[in-house]
Amino acid sequence: xxxxxxxxxxxxxxxxxxxxxxxxxxxxDAGVSGKRTEQALASVGVQAGEIKGILISHEHSDHIxxxxxLSRKHNIPLYATRMTWQAANGKLxxxxxxxxxxxxxxDFFVDDLLVEPFDTPHDAADSVGFCVxxxxxxxxxxxxxxxxxxSVEHRLHACDLVLLEAxxxxxxxxxxxxxxxxxxxxxxxHGHLSNDDAAHAAIKLTAAGVSSILLGHxxxxxxxxxLAFRTVTDALMSxxxxxxxDISLGLALRDAVTGVFYVx
Numbered sequence: 001x002x003x004x005x006x007x008x009x010x011x012x013x014x015x016x017x018x019x020x021x022x023x024x025x026x027x028x029d030a031g032v033s034g035k036r037t038e039q040a041l042a043s044v045g046v047q048a049g050e051i052k053g054i055l056i057s058h059e060h061s062d063h064i065x066x067x068x069x070l071s072r073k074h075n076i077p078l079y080a081t082r083m084t085w086q087a088a089n090g091k092l093x094x095x096x097x098x099x100x101x102x103x104x105x106x107d108f109f110v111d112d113l114l115v116e117p118f119d120t121p122h123d124a125a126d127s128v129g130f131c132v133x134x135x136x137x138x139x140x141x142x143x144x145x146x147x148x149x150x151s152v153e154h155r156l157h158a159c160d161l162v163l164l165e166a167x168x169x170x171x172x173x174x175x176x177x178x179x180x181x182x183x184x185x186x187x188x189x190h191g192h193l194s195n196d197d198a199a200h201a202a203i204k205l206t207a208a209g210v211s212s213i214l215l216g217h218x219x220x221x222x223x224x225x226x227l228a229f230r231t232v233t234d235a236l237m238s239x240x241x242x243x244x245x246d247i248s249l250g251l252a253l254r255d256a257v258t259g260v261f262y263v264x
Contacts, residue, residue: 003137008040010216011254024111031062034069056080058124059087068092087125123190137263143217146189161212167192168222199235216252
């Protein structure tokens with residue numbers, strides 16, 4: 001029995017995360033074109049027609065751009081909350097009725113995968129993160145977080161592996177090219193998690209027993225992979241937590257397939 005996560009894209013310009021068991025493959029979000037998503041899946045030996053469902057975290061384009069196309073072309077169900085469906089109206093195109101799956105905040109199954117949605121603090125209609133499990137193995141995806149509330153922390157405690165947002169470096173954001181109102185949005189409590197915030201979250205998750213963390217959803221303009229990784233590594237080390245020994249720490253690439261990560 002295996003469970004794995006394959007970040008196809010994880011960044012401010014598009015997100016698509018493949019989660020697979022032995023028998024079932026699903027996507028969390030499809031925020032690049034359908035064609036690019038198909039190509040990324042093919043690069044890891046998966047055909048888009050094998051996808052049993054696309055879980056939509058919220059209606060922003062970097063999470064739904066390719067979802068409608070993939071659903072129509074490959075007859076894939078889309079799973080979203082009622083308010084997300086309403087907010088995404090007109091952005092997804094025509095979706096067949098049987099592929100419009102409305103979810104709440106209760107757990108549900110996609111074949112043999114148990115999906116646990118949870119609220120996330122972000123400036124969308126009804127933003128959610130997801131934990132996905134098969135048997136005793138569990139993966140959490142928590143991005144698009146203005147901050148790291150106790151409610152999210154508690155939902156991730158039981159995970160073996162967490163894909164955690166490390167969107168921006170505070171100094172790069174402050175001195176970067178974005179207009180003032182966008183900077184304020186990003187650093188607000190309904191924006192995105194900074195590297196420093198991700199570092200504090202990583203410390204809490206490690207203490208709770210999470211064994212692997214992938215940093216994701218990095219900004220193209222306001223972050224660098226090495227900077228995000230170093231910030232979190234330094235914070236863990238300051239608490240006596242040694243990456244590579246006490247926890248596995250990695251990065252999900254912004255605009256390319258990162259690789260397959262198996263839950264042990």
